[in-house]
Amino acid sequence: MNHLAIRKGNVAVVTGAAAGIGFAIAQRLAKEGMDVVLFDLDAKALQSASEMITADFPDVKALALLGDVTSEHDLHSLYEKSCEFGKVSLLINNAATIKGAGPWDAPSKWRALMDVNFWSVLTLQRLFVETMFFQDGHAAIVNLGSKEGITTRTGNAAYSVSKAAIRVLTEQLAHELREKVGDRVTAHLLIPGYTYTPMNFPNAAPGSEKPSAPWTADQVADRLIEDLARGQFYIFCEDNETPWELDQRRMQWAADDLIFKRPALSRWHKDYADGFASYVADVSSGNAE
Numbered sequence: 354m355n356h357l358a359i360r361k362g363n364v365a366v367v368t369g370a371a372a373g374i375g376f377a378i379a380q381r382l383a384k385e386g387m388d389v390v391l392f393d394l395d396a397k398a399l400q401s402a403s404e405m406i407t408a409d410f411p412d413v414k415a416l417a418l419l420g421d422v423t424s425e426h427d428l429h430s431l432y433e434k435s436c437e438f439g440k441v442s443l444l445i446n447n448a449a450t451i452k453g454a455g456p457w458d459a460p461s462k463w464r465a466l467m468d469v470n471f472w473s474v475l476t477l478q479r480l481f482v483e484t485m486f487f488q489d490g491h492a493a494i495v496n497l498g499s500k501e502g503i504t505t506r507t508g509n510a511a512y513s514v515s516k517a518a519i520r521v522l523t524e525q526l527a528h529e530l531r532e533k534v535g536d537r538v539t540a541h542l543l544i545p546g547y548t549y550t551p552m553n554f555p556n557a558a559p560g561s562e563k564p565s566a567p568w569t570a571d572q573v574a575d576r577l578i579e580d581l582a583r584g585q586f587y588i589f590c591e592d593n594e595t596p597w598e599l600d601q602r603r604m605q606w607a608a609d610d611l612i613f614k615r616p617a618l619s620r621w622h623k624d625y626a627d628g629f630a631s632y633v634a635d636v637s638s639g640n641a642e
């Protein structure tokens with residue numbers, strides 16, 4: 354049985370729904386009989402996403418809304434139009450950017466990323482959660498995290514910070530909801546692994562063959578539905594080069610940095626390279642990145 358928020362005829366709102374994981378989730382929810390609100394700033398991709406869903410699932414209503422998650426006006430309009438469209442029982446905060454910044458880059462670069470990856474999520478969950486409290490029935494909010502917000506790999510500090518913030522925000526949301534309404538309104542953190550989407554493959558021609566390492570966005574969407582049904586908060590996805598056991602070791606190593614007072618991010622420290630490699634050797638498929 355599905356999570357009770359996934360109900361035929363109810364509405365799911367998905368940001369960044371025109372491509373990648375957001376589109377796959379919107380399609381999957383339409384397959385479950387939910388009406389879907391697709392929100393994105395890419396007009397062409399949005400139109401074709403909406404047309405595909407309407408063609409594949411003629412019994413389902415799809416509302417395509419063009420907008421930018423960094424605009425308060427667009428987010429309020431998304432909220433109002435979604436509530437007019439039907440009973441919103443699922444919010445998927447999916448839109449994000451990897452256009453990031455390093456630790457001492459200009460604050461303007463940081464703000465631009467945090468506006469997309471953090472503030473929009475906070476704004477939308479604030480708008481929808483009240484509605485979810487006061488309407489009948491179950492509801493859920495899913496925020497998109499990343500392993501980069503847990504083991505915080507190097508190279509894009511702003512992205513890692515944003516995803517770490519989303520993790521903590523969603524944990525706090527889940528706790529507060531549990532205290533207030535039990536399991537009637539729940540929050541979940543979806544943590545994709547390496548996934549074949551425009552974010553990772555911006556120049557891939559439509560229909561081009563997927564490399565072997567990443568999962569498809571459809572696999573991520575399937576995992577979301579399965580783990581929501583199990584009532585899981587952390588909805589973890591492996592990928593074809595990173596089994597769950599390797600993710601577990603990486604998370605344990607990161608936590609052990611604090612416990613054993615090792616240098617920050619010791620996984621990427623040259624003096625710890627051998628130690629880390631031997632720590633994951635028996636579960637690694639050869640990629641200990």
Ligand SMILES: NC(=O)c1ccc[n+]([C@@H]2O[C@H](COP(=O)([O-])OP(=O)(O)OC[C@H]3O[C@@H](n4cnc5c(N)ncnc54)[C@H](O)[C@@H]3O)[C@@H](O)[C@H]2O)c1
Nearest residue numbers: 369372373374393394421422449497499547548550551552
């Ligand atoms: N792809 C991965 O390997 C991966 C891994 C971990 C986490 N994630 C997370 O999963 C989510 C989806 O990632 P994806 O790979 O499908 O991304 P993507 O870049 O392929 O697609 C994102 C969609 O969001 C839209 N979007 C971007 N900025 C927007 C804005 N300001 N307003 C409205 N729409 C906007 C884009 O137009 C696009 O349609 C993100 O939160 C990402 O951080 C992805």
